[in-house]
Amino acid sequence: MARLFTNIALTGNWRDPKAGESIATLSAHLLERGCSVNVGGAYRGPELPGTVRRADDDTLMDGAELMIAVGGDGTMLYAARFAVDATVPLLGINRGRLGFLADVSPAEMLAAVDQVLAGDCEREQRRLLHAEVESESGNASGTALNDVVVKRLDSGRMFEFQTLVNDVYVNTHGGDGFIVATPTGSTAYALSCGGPILTPQLDALVLAPICPHTLSDRPIVIPGNSRAEIRLRERDEDAAAVCCDGDVIGHIGAGDRLLVTASDARLELIHPPGYDFYEILRGKLHWGRSNRQSQRPG
Amino acid sequence: MARLFTNIALTGNWRDPKAGESIATLSAHLLERGCSVNVGGAYRGPELPGTVRRADDDTLMDGAELMIAVGGDGTMLYAARFAVDATVPLLGINRGRLGFLADVSPAEMLAAVDQVLAGDCEREQRRLLHAEVESESGNASGTALNDVVVKRLDSGRMFEFQTLVNDVYVNTHGGDGFIVATPTGSTAYALSCGGPILTPQLDALVLAPICPHTLSDRPIVIPGNSRAEIRLRERDEDAAAVCCDGDVIGHIGAGDRLLVTASDARLELIHPPGYDFYEILRGKLHWGRSNRQSQRPG
């Protein structure tokens, strides 16, 4: 059998014993299929076949042509960094409930992997964001698959900041913070802040204020090649943390600014055939099951 | 055995064959327990025991001490009118999925009925609304368990109206309409319009604009003994329908007004022991099952 991928890197949510079991099963299966397998060094689980190569973060992607991650969407975010850096596609096996990114269930795992190895799969590019913090206390940068978030973390009070798009002033916001999200991230934090769902193919970004002081301060969707800027005022005593996919990458204070643009890098997601974004939405959002009391007869 | 209730009126969602089956089972069970049973004349289902009294709308509640309705929340709204008029408590058996009002499942139906007959149950008063339409084209009035709604039905355009509470001017609204809801109705239409959930015990009303033109036009919760008024302007070409629990009771046009107050009447709901409002909320609202993509490890 011709294989689309021969060298596979495996990672997972090491704190979940079930993920470990799946990794062990996957490793054996992939070896049987003639693949070579790298597994992350923090692996905890059943003993792995001797020919599996145990790797640390620096060597995990050595020679890898495909990455498979076992866990939830949080694990996928972690794995995506390796996959993007190595320009290798990523396949996600979920443990427990279905994920937006980890969309293969454990039950169909081995069959799905065989399909993917045989090239019978769908490949999809997901845009990433590049964040640049320009701060008096030092610059920082980061990459995000979901979102770049500015948020006051040191106090319960709201803070104020300005936003610009392509150097044009948009608004002065008061509230808990601000989100710049990709279509991928539109179903993550931004969704909880009143943002819309963007289909993965849409070349656009969501700008969403977090708990805004002004009730008409609503999410804005802008073209994907835009540059978003968040600026703290000169005289302000406010300070805020900047997070990429939930991880703090730096801080901004008075007069500092954060720039967010589309990254040149993309994540390639692999899905088994028949991938259906709307089916995942229906499952995750419990669509079709009414929440409210009916006034219809019946 | 002492029975709390002897004469029982039964009604149901006659279009649902399963409801008919439940009514037949219930009838036989109640007769066995020594009760007398009235069943609504529109009943469709298995043949009923000969001692069951078939009644029309005018005689259904004759002598009844308890009403049992089999169906969804829409059926409960229908049954509530009979129960309130006859000042008789109401017990709801749901068919299919759990309801806010019909909270006994078919599986536990007979056991629950025995508990209720034995007096082992919880009794709860629910407030109703009284709606008074004062229109040039004639007055009308109605009663609602969930909500009184003003809504433009004849066109796709928004309309404008004023609201007052206890004769004090509140706001001029533009949009699709306006809802005055009881705590019971807070989980019905008002919930879809951004209204809060009110616990059944709270003596309060929700005022909720429907798709308001002004984004800060948010739901207001007022004391339960307030009088809400909706007024169309003198010069206005707008017209709107007034609905009680989804049924049109009249129309208002230029200069007309609608008054909504708490009704003197209350609905008594009967629940089997262990009734838990929050458990019903969790079930109906799919609480505890996250909708969004997680950024947590896992």
Added chain:
Amino acid sequence: MARLFTNIALTGNWRDPKAGESIATLSAHLLERGCSVNVGGAYRGPELPGTVRRADDDTLMDGAELMIAVGGDGTMLYAARFAVDATVPLLGINRGRLGFLADVSPAEMLAAVDQVLAGDCEREQRRLLHAEVESESGNASGTALNDVVVKRLDSGRMFEFQTLVNDVYVNTHGGDGFIVATPTGSTAYALSCGGPILTPQLDALVLAPICPHTLSDRPIVIPGNSRAEIRLRERDEDAAAVCCDGDVIGHIGAGDRLLVTASDARLELIHPPGYDFYEILRGKLHWGRSNRQSQRPG
């Protein structure tokens, strides 16, 4: 002076005396600049110069190279139909408060018109929607600048329908109806239904449920070249009106469907130099003026 446009069609909100006055002033000014002027036949206002040509709907656009509308955004929607049919650009003069589409104030009207005539202006293409009703009771079609809306108009009860995008099933919705909006329409009805703001340049559509039964039934943004479909179920007793920019164009019932795609036609909007979409947003949405009680010292 070279003129970019010589033959001008004028229309306005004839019910507003101020609009009539502006039309009269504009007519005299345009004649002075050597233009020829058509004015709609329903014009009411001060007497117009004799050389102004009074036209009816069929002749209003005869020879016209530019249309100017005086009124609010509703007037602009009306004028847009003529401008699109005649493939002529449209300039909007607002009366009263600033509009999203009518963005020239009366005070700057004459100076702005001179700039536009001299070619010192910004020209912007706005996408339109094409709606196709396929109903057992007959087909219908329409064009919309803002939105195509399906809505139950004959009753206070919610109805149920299915949505598809590019023939892929999206969701089954219960609620008041559904909106397909352009970026232009994202600040109209869809905004009141929880939809996001789309910048005019974004090639995308908003799908927004109206008062949905399911709280996680959130707006979706899809690529602008998508085909959206709304379908009523075969067995359903539901019926709904289909509106283009607020006007009813047809009805759908059981088994019928509505198809919405981008229209080939576009509206060309003319703005005086310095047009800034975000400035209009800030004005219309009262941004920068906090709505809530502050907990900050001060």
Added chain:
Amino acid sequence: MARLFTNIALTGNWRDPKAGESIATLSAHLLERGCSVNVGGAYRGPELPGTVRRADDDTLMDGAELMIAVGGDGTMLYAARFAVDATVPLLGINRGRLGFLADVSPAEMLAAVDQVLAGDCEREQRRLLHAEVESESGNASGTALNDVVVKRLDSGRMFEFQTLVNDVYVNTHGGDGFIVATPTGSTAYALSCGGPILTPQLDALVLAPICPHTLSDRPIVIPGNSRAEIRLRERDEDAAAVCCDGDVIGHIGAGDRLLVTASDARLELIHPPGYDFYEILRGKLHWGRSNRQSQRPG
């Protein structure tokens, strides 16, 4: 002239020079009316009359029968603590824009004060909250006029917690945190989190999740005498800060809990005659000024 109040304590937003000017004007005016005046020690502004008593935090309320605060709602929250402890009513003079709590404008300040001294005023009781943190790392407690908030401050990730009302389990939430608000606080932070507006007279509390993971996790309004509890799970690595009116009073970690109940203490607010809560709402929320693009003719 009989005076309802003779000994007055004055405080203000000392960082705002305008507030200092108002305090100086007020002091002179009150002395003229025969009142004695205490002014907070941090006062910065024009020189005060010699008979004004300069006081520190411990002596500010000595003998005071009325407190007047000059500033915004944040200053009112600060002043409320002194007023509540000394069981003295509080009158608020706003600087700049109208406040929910500081509802007397500088222009009408002296006339309003004269009315209040003469007893021509409205007195209103506002409920306060009592927060009790039961943590392994030590207990803490606090009082709040607006709200008690639990919030993860140390990271960009969401956290999970359980809520109970009167010892009955309500829900397990994931998100940024949780708010328990009074009617007074319903127009503060809770409003930005999708909470409803509660009229000041309503004896109720709002429970509002902050950016909840589950889209149907909506605000709940419960009776004012309820006890709300927020509990972190035993095994959780989550930790969160507890804030009263925006000030951190303590932290909770795994297995810890926060209890919130109505405080026995109340704040008495003084308003000049004609106080109208809805008028303040209309002003603060820019009601009556439509935000969205109109489709109506005009």
